[in-house]
Amino acid sequence: QKEVEQNSGPLSVPEGAIASLNCTYSDRGSQSFFWYRQYSGKSPELIMSIYSNGDKEDGRFTAQLNKASQYVSLLIRDSQPSDSATYLCAVRGESNYQLIWGAGTKLIIKP
Amino acid sequence: KAGVTQTPRYLIKTRGQQVTLSCSPISGHRSVSWYQQTPGQGLQFLFEYFSETQRNKGNFPGRFSGRQFSNSRSEMNVSTLELGDSALYLCASSLTSGQGGQETQYFGPGTRLLVL
Numbered sequence: 001q002k003e004v005e006q007n008s009g010p011l012s013v014p015e016g017a018i019a020s021l022n023c024t025y026s027d028r029g030s031q032s033f034f035w036y037r038q039y040s041g042k043s044p045e046l047i048m049s050i051y052s053n054g055d056k057e058d059g060r061f062t063a064q065l066n067k068a069s070q071y072v073s074l075l076i077r078d079s080q081p082s083d084s085a086t087y088l089c090a091v092r093g094e095s096n097y098q099l100i101w102g103a104g105t106k107l108i109i110k111p
Numbered sequence: 112k113a114g115v116t117q118t119p120r121y122l123i124k125t126r127g128q129q130v131t132l133s134c135s136p137i138s139g140h141r142s143v144s145w146y147q148q149t150p151g152q153g154l155q156f157l158f159e160y161f162s163e164t165q166r167n168k169g170n171f172p173g174r175f176s177g178r179q180f181s182n183s184r185s186e187m188n189v190s191t192l193e194l195g196d197s198a199l200y201l202c203a204s205s206l207t208s209g210q211g212g213q214e215t216q217y218f219g220p221g222t223r224l225l226v227l
Binding site: 032034036042043044045046049088090098099101102103104 | 144152153154156159167199201214215216217218219220221
């Protein structure tokens with residue numbers, strides 16, 4: 001059973017600080033990794049995708065991938081109250097069409 | 112480009128009834144996936160359709176079914192509704208079926224189903 005694990009939280013971070021969200025996966029052949037943000041009552045929206053080991057930056061967001069350790073993380077710099085949401089990690093294997101989803105981490109940014 | 116649309120947005124049904132939900136993917140997208148989301152359960156994969164063929168299926172009972180039309184629009188049907196079917200049903204579309212790994216799924220606003 002291929003799994004994606006996330007700490008459910010809530011993770012509470014002061015405004016302006018760095019929020020760090022982590023995700024581990026069991027399928028060593030996984031090739032594609034996605035972070036989605038979901039506000040309460042809304043549908044998930046894509047924040048970032050990452051396919052290669054290392055860091056990928058997009059504005060205040062940085063995704064980090066370490067395939068040897070089978071984890072992917074999302075850093076949010078200068079956290080804002082509007083970043084308060086549930087963050088979902090999704091992983092796709094090498095030959096599997098299906099995305100495997102983590103249960104999500106609830107992030108709370110305190111003003 | 113218009114996003115993924117889902118109809119209806121809200122639905123109230125009673126136990127034993129059946130329901131059909133509709134999803135129109137982003138123009139040009141040929142893959143449609145369906146998910147069920149309940150509080151505390153995260154996204155539960157129902158099935159994926161690509162070019163009118165079901166490519167993947169999650170662990171849901173046979174009461175849950177779907178189909179895809181030649182224009183890539185998709186419907187899912189739930190028969191003999193149970194109270195536990197109350198959930199947000201999300202549709203996501205992507206350009207292809209995900210082979211190769213890098214296809215991104217884009218979600219519609221969801222259909223919120225309440226079973227009484």
